Each structure stands twice: as C-alpha cells, then as structure tokens.
Amino acid sequence: MRKHLKAKDIILIILILVVAAGAWLLHEVLKDTGSGVAVIRVDGVIEGTYPLTEDREISINGGSNTLRIRNGxxxxxxxxxxxxxxxxxxxxSADNESIxxxxxxxxxxIQSRQESEYDAVTN
Ligand SMILES: [Zn+2]
Structure with missing residues (x-):
C-alpha cells in the first residue's frame, strides 16, 4: 500500500514538472511574440518600425538623429x-516608453508587437 502511494506520488511529481515546463515554455513563447517594436515618427509621420529583437543602427530624418537597437x-x-x-x-525597451x-x-x-499589428489593421 505504501509502495503504491509512492508510485502515485512520483507520477504526480512528474505531472507537476511537465505542467511547469509547459507553462515555462508557453511563457517563453508569449514573451517572444510580445517583444516590442520601435516606432519612429518624424513630425508625426511614421518613418519606420523596427523590431527590438534585431540589433541595428537607424538613421532618422535624413541623418539628424541616429537610433541604436541593441539587446532588446x-x-x-x-x-x-x-x-x-x-x-x-x-x-x-518597455511598452509605451519613448524617446x-x-x-x-x-x-x-516602443510598442508591443500585437498593438502595432492592430494599428496596421485599423490604419
Ligand atoms: Zn534631440
């Protein structure tokens, strides 16, 4: 009887670990899709939208400003x-932060990716 309970306990622990791993994976995936974009506006007009996941330097407004995207x-x-x-x-880097x-x-x-897609649809 005690042995039977132990086996059940081990199954329960494995189940919990699997669920926890699944939740962690889901969190990682959601975090990835939720990473933001830098929306650059000059005089109120969108000049470009760049994902924070790609490191790069961007020349803005014909070179008057230079933005660097690095490490998100x-x-x-x-x-x-x-x-x-x-x-x-x-x-x-956080949603709605701005320079x-x-x-x-x-x-x-900075806007979340979902929001910018929503903007693209409504505009
Ligand atoms: Zn300035």
Whole structure:
C-alpha cells in the first residue's frame, strides 16, 4: 500500500514538472511574440518600425538623429539638436516608453508587437 502511494506520488511529481515546463515554455513563447517594436515618427509621420529583437543602427530624418537597437532596447546615440536631451535619455525597451527629440520633431516609441499589428489593421 505504501509502495503504491509512492508510485502515485512520483507520477504526480512528474505531472507537476511537465505542467511547469509547459507553462515555462508557453511563457517563453508569449514573451517572444510580445517583444516590442520601435516606432519612429518624424513630425508625426511614421518613418519606420523596427523590431527590438534585431540589433541595428537607424538613421532618422535624413541623418539628424541616429537610433541604436541593441539587446532588446533602443537608444538615441547621435543627434544634431542643440539640447541633446534625446541622446542623454535612457535606453527604452518597455511598452509605451519613448524617446523624444523636440527640436528635430523625432519621436521613438516602443510598442508591443500585437498593438502595432492592430494599428496596421485599423490604419
Ligand atoms: Zn534631440
């Protein structure tokens, strides 16, 4: 009887592990599809949308600003604006975070992928 219970316990533990692994996998997958994009607007017009998963440097507004995407976050690394506030801003990576360069009218906003797809449909 005790042995039987033990076997049941082991099956239960295996089941819990399988469920936990499944939940972790699901979480990883959801996290992946939920990773954001950097939406670049110049004077209110979308100039480009770039996934944060791909490292790159982007020349904005004919070269007035340069955005770098690296390790899942976006940072303004160069700008010809006099205040340099955008360059001094922290890197952004979370949904709805933004970098704004007022003098050059450049706005970089992080959006979740689902939202940007939704925008594409409604626009
Ligand atoms: Zn600036």
């Amino acid at each position: 976050s976006a940072k303004m690394i160069d700008a010809d604006c006099p205040d340099q506030l955008c360059v001094n801003q922290r890197a952004v 704004i360069c007022l003098p050059n009218r450049v706005i970089v906003e």
